[in-house]
Structures are given as C-alpha cells and as structure tokens.
Amino acid sequence: MSFLVTRGLGKDYGKTTAVHALDLVVEPGEIFGFLGPNGAGKSTAIHMIAGVVTPSRGSASLGGRDLLTEGLLVRRQLGLVPQELALYEDLTALHNLEYFGALQGLKGDALKRGIDFGLAVAGLADRAQDRVSTFSGGMKRRLNLAASILHRPKLLICDEPTVGVDPQSRAHLFEALRRLNREENTTIIYTSHYMEEVQALCRRIGIMDRGRLVAMDSIQGLLAAHAQGGIELQVEGEIAAAASALGSDMPHHIDGRKLVFGDGIALSRLAARLENAGVTVSSIERRGNDLESVFLKLTGRALRDES
Amino acid sequence: MIVASIVKDIRLLLTDRGALASMFILPIAFITVFGFLFRGQGGDQDGKPSTQKVSVALYAPEGKELALAIAKKVEASPNLSIQRVDSEAEVDRLVSEKKAQVGLVIPADLDPKAGRPMQFWIDRAASAAEVGLAEGAVKSTAISAYFEERFPMAKAVGIPASEELVSDRAPTGLRKKRAKIDSFQITVPSNAVLFAFFMCIPIALSIAEERRLGTWKRLLSSPVGRRRMLISKLVPFFIVGLIQMLFLFGIGALVFGMQVSGSWPAVFLVAAATVFSAVGLGFFVASLGGSEKQVASLASVAMLVMGLVSGCMFPRAMFPEGVRSVGLAFPHGWALDAFQDALVREGTRIADVGLPILVILGLGLLYTAIGSRLFRFES
Numbered sequence: 079m080s081f082l083v084t085r086g087l088g089k090d091y092g093k094t095t096a097v098h099a100l101d102l103v104v105e106p107g108e109i110f111g112f113l114g115p116n117g118a119g120k121s122t123a124i125h126m127i128a129g130v131v132t133p134s135r136g137s138a139s140l141g142g143r144d145l146l147t148e149g150l151l152v153r154r155q156l157g158l159v160p161q162e163l164a165l166y167e168d169l170t171a172l173h174n175l176e177y178f179g180a181l182q183g184l185k186g187d188a189l190k191r192g193i194d195f196g197l198a199v200a201g202l203a204d205r206a207q208d209r210v211s212t213f214s215g216g217m218k219r220r221l222n223l224a225a226s227i228l229h230r231p232k233l234l235i236c237d238e239p240t241v242g243v244d245p246q247s248r249a250h251l252f253e254a255l256r257r258l259n260r261e262e263n264t265t266i267i268y269t270s271h272y273m274e275e276v277q278a279l280c281r282r283i284g285i286m287d288r289g290r291l292v293a294m295d296s297i298q299g300l301l302a303a304h305a306q307g308g309i310e311l312q313v314e315g316e317i318a319a320a321a322s323a324l325g326s327d328m329p330h331h332i333d334g335r336k337l338v339f340g341d342g343i344a345l346s347r348l349a350a351r352l353e354n355a356g357v358t359v360s361s362i363e364r365r366g367n368d369l370e371s372v373f374l375k376l377t378g379r380a381l382r383d384e385s
Numbered sequence: 386m387i388v389a390s391i392v393k394d395i396r397l398l399l400t401d402r403g404a405l406a407s408m409f410i411l412p413i414a415f416i417t418v419f420g421f422l423f424r425g426q427g428g429d430q431d432g433k434p435s436t437q438k439v440s441v442a443l444y445a446p447e448g449k450e451l452a453l454a455i456a457k458k459v460e461a462s463p464n465l466s467i468q469r470v471d472s473e474a475e476v477d478r479l480v481s482e483k484k485a486q487v488g489l490v491i492p493a494d495l496d497p498k499a500g501r502p503m504q505f506w507i508d509r510a511a512s513a514a515e516v517g518l519a520e521g522a523v524k525s526t527a528i529s530a531y532f533e534e535r536f537p538m539a540k541a542v543g544i545p546a547s548e549e550l551v552s553d554r555a556p557t558g559l560r561k562k563r564a565k566i567d568s569f570q571i572t573v574p575s576n577a578v579l580f581a582f583f584m585c586i587p588i589a590l591s592i593a594e595e596r597r598l599g600t601w602k603r604l605l606s607s608p609v610g611r612r613r614m615l616i617s618k619l620v621p622f623f624i625v626g627l628i629q630m631l632f633l634f635g636i637g638a639l640v641f642g643m644q645v646s647g648s649w650p651a652v653f654l655v656a657a658a659t660v661f662s663a664v665g666l667g668f669f670v671a672s673l674g675g676s677e678k679q680v681a682s683l684a685s686v687a688m689l690v691m692g693l694v695s696g697c698m699f700p701r702a703m704f705p706e707g708v709r710s711v712g713l714a715f716p717h718g719w720a721l722d723a724f725q726d727a728l729v730r731e732g733t734r735i736a737d738v739g740l741p742i743l744v745i746l747g748l749g750l751l752y753t754a755i756g757s758r759l760f761r762f763e764s
C-alpha cells in the first residue's frame with residue numbers, strides 16, 4: 079500500500095493559487111524529490127502534508143490515516159525540517175532539542191534517547207551544551223534536521239535543508255538522510271531547486287512549476303521521456319552581459335560560466351545575436367542529457383535564474 | 386508539553402536582558418522616583434489653581450456673625466463647588482457615598498478656643514493627590530476666611546493651618562482607613578499595573594518571532610492541537626507576570642515600607658486577575674498580526690495611553706470629571722481601585738474586591754475571545 083497519497087490537494091492565497099491540485103503517491107521507504115524554481119509551490123505542497131497549511135481543496139492520507147480528520151495521529155509519524163533555521167539561537171542545542179522533543183510528546187527516557195539519536199545523526203554530540211548562535215551555518219542546518227527526527231518519524235519532510243551550507247556539511251546531511259532511510263526505513267520527501275541534490279539522493283522526483291506538478295517519475299524515466307540534450311556556450315567577459323543580449327525567444331539559463339540552451343535553438347541566429355552584441359564565444363559544446371534540460375523542456379524556463 | 390514550553394520561554398526570557406530590565410528594573414525605578422517625589426502627599430498643595438473644582442458638602446447653620454461670614458467666603462471661593470446641606474449627618478452621608486469629595490461643618494457657635502472648631506471631612510483612603518488637592522483647597526479657604534474675619538490684619542501675613550481651628554472628621558459610612566497614606570501605596574500598584582500590561586508586547590513579539598524563525602511551523606506540524614498550542618504559548622507569560630507582581634509588591638513592602646492595611650490575599654487575587662487580563666490583551670495584540678516592529682511601536686503607545694487614562698501615571702482624580710470614568714473601560718482602572726482598597730482600607734476582605742476582580746477577569750476573557758476570532762495560525 080502506498081504510504082502517502084494526495085488527491086487534488088491545492089491551496090489558494092486570495093487570488094494567487096500556490097498549488098493547483100496535487101496528485102502525489104509516495105511509497106514507504108522511498109526518498110522522493112520535489113524539484114522546482116522559487117515560488118513553484120514546493121513549500122506550500124509539503125506544508126499541506128505536514129499540517130502547517132490547511133488545504134483549500136483535496137485530500138491526503140498518510141499510512142491510511144486521513145490528514146484532515148486524523149491530523150494529530152498523522153503528525154505523530156511525521157517530521158518537518160522547515161526551510162528556515164527553525165531554532166532558538168539564544169538557547170543551547172540541548173535546550174532546543176528538549177523543547178522540540180517535548181512537542182512530539184517525548185519525555186523522560188524516551189526524550190533522552192531521542193536527543194542522543196538526533197545529536198548523533200547530526201554529529202553534534204560534543205556541542206550539545208553550546209548556544210546555537212555560536213554554531214556555523216552548516217552546524218545549524220544539521221541541528222535543524224536533528225530537531226525534526228527526535229521521535230523517529232516514519233515520514234521526514236525536508237524543505238531545502240541545504241541552503242547556505244558548504245559542500246562538506248551538505249555531504250554530511252546527505253549521509254545522515256541516507257542512513258535514516260536505510261537504517262530506520264524513514265520515508266523522505268526532499269525539496270530543492272538543486273538538480274545535483276535531487277539526482278544524488280532521490281530515485282523518483284516530481285517537478286513543480288507555477289503550482290503544478292508537471293512531471294513525476296523516476297530519474298531514468300524522466301530522462302528517457304524528456305531529455306533533449308542541448309548546447310553549452312562559454313563566452314569571454316561578463317556572462318550576465320552576454321545573456322542580456324539574448325531575447326526571450328532564445329530560452330536559456332546560466333550554469334556557472336556557461337550559457338545553456340535547449341536543443342531547438344537556432345544556432346545561426348544565436349551566433350548573429352551574440353556577434354552584434356560584441357560577445358566573443360570561447361567554446362561551444364553539446365550538453366549531455368540531464369534533469370536540467372528536462373526541466374527546461376517541461377517548463378520553458380531555467381530552474382534557477384542565476385548561477 | 387506545557388511544562389516544556391514554560392521552561393523554554395523562561396529560558397529565552399532569561400537571555401533577553403532588555404525584556405528583563407523593562408519587566409523588573411524599570412518599574413522599580415519608576416516606583417522609587419515617584420514614591421519619593423510624592424512623599425508627604427503630592428505637590429499640588431501650594432495653592433496652584435487647579436483645573437477642576439473641589440466638591441464640598443457644606444453645613445453652616447444660621448448662627449453667629451462669624452460663622453455666617455466664613456460660610457459666605459467659603460461659598461465665594463472660585464476653587465470650590467459648594468453644596469449646602471442641612472445637617473452634619475448629611476455631610477457624613479455625602480462624603481461617605483463619594484457624592485462630595487470633602488465635607489465642611491461650620492458650627493453656629495464657632496469658637497476654636499473653646500473647643501468648637503470647624504470640622505473637615507474627607508476620605509483619606511482616596512488617592513493621595515485627590516486628598517491633597519481637596520484638603521488644601523478647602524482648609525486654606527476656611528482658615529483664611531476665619532482669620533480675615535477675626536484678624537483683618539493677618540490677611541497679608543499668611544497664617545498656617547491650625548489644628549484647633551479645623552478638626553478632622555472621618556466619614557462614618559466608609560470602612561476604616563489609615564490616618565495617612567504613604568506614597569508607595571500608590572506608586573507600587575500603579576506601576577505594577579502599568580508594567581503588567583506592558584507584558585502584551587513580549588507576548589505579541591514572541592509569537593511574531595516564532596513565525597519569523599519558523600519554529601511556529603514546528604509547532605503546527607507537531608501532534609499538538611492548536612488550542613493547546615496557544616495555551617502553552619500564553620501560560621509562560623502568565624507565570625512570568627505573577628512573578629513580576631510578586632517581585633514589585635514584595636520590593637514595595639520590604640524595601641519601601643509600603644503598608645498593606647487591607648489584605649494581602651486580596652492584593653494577590655487582584656494581581657493575578659490583572660496578569661490574566663494582561664495576557665488576554667497580549668493575545669489580542671498578537672492576533673492583530675503585523676511585523677515585530679509594528680507590534681513593538683503600536684503596542685507600546687496603546688499601553689501608555691491605556692495606562693494614562695486609567696490613572697497609572699496620574700491619579701484619575703486629577704482628571705476632568707468627564708474623563709475620569711473612561712479609565713474604567715480598561716482593566717487598569719479597576720485594578721488600581723481594587724489595589725487601593727486592598728492596600729489602604731483596614732478590614733478589606735476578598736469579597737470587597739470581588740466586583741473589580743470579576744470585571745478585570747471579564748475584560749481579560751473578552752480580549753481573549755476577540756483574539757481567538759482574529760488570530761491566524763497560518764499566515
């Protein structure tokens with residue numbers, strides 16, 4: 079039986095529709111990725127599942143229990159890692175965890191075990207007595223995760239948990255999530271607007287854009303159905319300036335030092351446009367099949383506006 | 386979970402020096418400054434023309450020329466609003482029922498030397514400023530009238546009040562009160578009430594901060610019902626408010642020698658009701674939403690205005706007649722009156738402050754109810 083099922087789940091804020099109608103199925107023990115640009119509706123979608131936002135329509139169930147009518151029971155099995163660093167900076171790590179554990183109904187020995195577990199997963203056991211304000215960004219992110227797993231939730235929802243984190247801390251977080259998934263059989267929903275993250279962590283992903291789920295499949299499935307290669311250009315000088323010389327009829331995005339175009343791009347027109355703008359092209363390459371180009375094809379726009 | 390919230394919010398408060406200072410140090414500073422400033426009953430006594438007239442119940446039976454002449458002079462005083470009555474008992478009644486601030490009896494056979502002085506009636510348990518104001522206005526008028534009649538020469542000299550000239554009488558319809566009120570019996574409760582309501586600001590700020598931090602999402606996604614969530618958010622502030630009250634009244638009694646002539650249990654119950662009401666008002670402020678900056682600035686202005694009109698800063702008795710009762714629209718005014726009774730009037734029992742306590746609790750419930758209607762869990 080599927081673990082998480084949503085049917086037509088949607089949310090309106092006044093006249094804006096943050097999420098239209100989400101039909102989602104997540105299997106037990108799965109790591110599911112939610113991919114989408116800023117404002118796509120990722121947070122809203124998972125907030126509806128986590129009980130933070132009341133849906134405007136639709137229904138959802140977790141482990142066979144209805145989210146709306148059995149909310150308290152559902153939320154016992156669920157942990158949310160908010161997009162923000164949802165921690166009290168002026169308290170110690172331990173005091174934060176004591177409080178968040180109590181919110182989950184843990185007390186006494188169970189609370190102590192939960193805290194030890196969380197600290198171990200986050201690799202912060204030796205910093206438990208320190209104030210959070212003295213932590214590095216990466217450590218705060220790890221504690222943000224620890225605070226959500228004290229009760230060993232069956233479903234862990236992570237909302238962009240790696241924002242502002244160095245590669246080392248990111249690797250640590252990923253390892254922690256993989257271990258939770260492997261050893262605790264925790265089902266994980268992971269939102270991000272980083273392709274690499276989702277590609278590295280998830281077997282199946284949903285792509286969101288403008289409040290709609292535009293595709294949902296395994297990575298292989300998505301690549302097979304939608305990948306379309308593409309072209310990568312490197313230019314001399316300011317890449318943003320080069321990009322601004324291109325019109326909206328030439329959909330593209332910037333990836334590091336490269337300008338990336340879909341397969342359908344008219345090369346001769348592109349060359350002329352760049353030459354007119356006085357941009358010198360230093361290299362041109364075909365691009366491999368990847369999720370980035372899948373996204374570009376599905377939505378007609380790049381996943382992220384800048385780098 | 387509620388215990389954990391209390392522990393957490395008190396820990397957070399302990400790290401917040403600013404909040405601690407404004408809850409505990411600042412009110413003590415106010416109490417100290419105003420307590421010593423008004424020691425010996427206020428500065429309004431020195432004949433400064435007051436903005437409002439003192440109401441006087443005057444009984445001056447037809448008698449000797451002297452009594453008549455003094456009565457006439459008193460009646461002509463621009464500072465006094467005179468109500469002539471027909472008996473001493475009537476004077477007693479009017480002052481007891483607070484229909485007149487002051488009573489003055491000029492005996493027909495007025496003769497201070499022979500032990501027949503004028504009689505001055507006042508409820509000394511009223512606020513110090515009110516007593517000072519009324520006493521100054523009436524006694525000085527009566528005494529100077531006496532001297533003008535008896536010794537026209539004395540007019541220029543400015544003769545001081547003489548005990549044998551005017552004897553003090555206490556209205557019998559009132560419960561007993563101490564002969565003299567000390568200024569701390571006023572500044573301690575006024576500042577305690579004023580600062581208890583300032584609690585609204587940290588309450589609203591704390592909720593706004595949880596939303597900004599994202600810890601609010603942790604609460605919403607936890608298996609805690611929304612009502613319990615709110616209670617656990619408000620109870621810590623109720624406890625801190627009680628501690629604040631205990632602290633202020635404790636310092637008042639132990640350090641400043643504030644007397645409690647009425648009843649400590651009554652003081653405590655009024656304090657608890659006041660804190661309840663302040664927390665309710667804080668929840669209402671929080672339910673209005675807005676950024677932390679907006680909350681801090683708007684709420685502090687609102688708290689100052691409420692404190693002002695209900696007499697936390699200046700006694701309501703100093704306000705013009707029409708404005709005086711406006712203070713009773715807020716729990717502050719009721720709390721001040723109840724504290725006054727519990728501190729100053731001997732023999733005050735809990736039942737005597739029952740009505741104000743009910744009103745204060747009722748207003749607190751009203752704020753909570755409106756807050757619940759307006760409060761948005763999701764923003």
Ligand SMILES: Nc1ncnc2c1ncn2[C@@H]1O[C@H](COP(=O)(O)OP(=O)(O)OP(=O)(O)O)[C@@H](O)[C@H]1O
Nearest residue numbers: 091095096114115116117118119120121122123764
């Ligand atoms: N509380 C709210 N009130 C009004 N509009 C909102 C609210 N929350 C989200 N929205 C709108 O809903 C849309 C989706 O927002 P959401 O935060 O779900 O996107 P997201 O995919 O998580 O974006 P990001 O990557 O920036 O976190 C946006 O247009 C946003 O402006």
Ligand SMILES: [Mg+2]
Nearest residue numbers: 120121122161
């Ligand atoms: Mg988001």
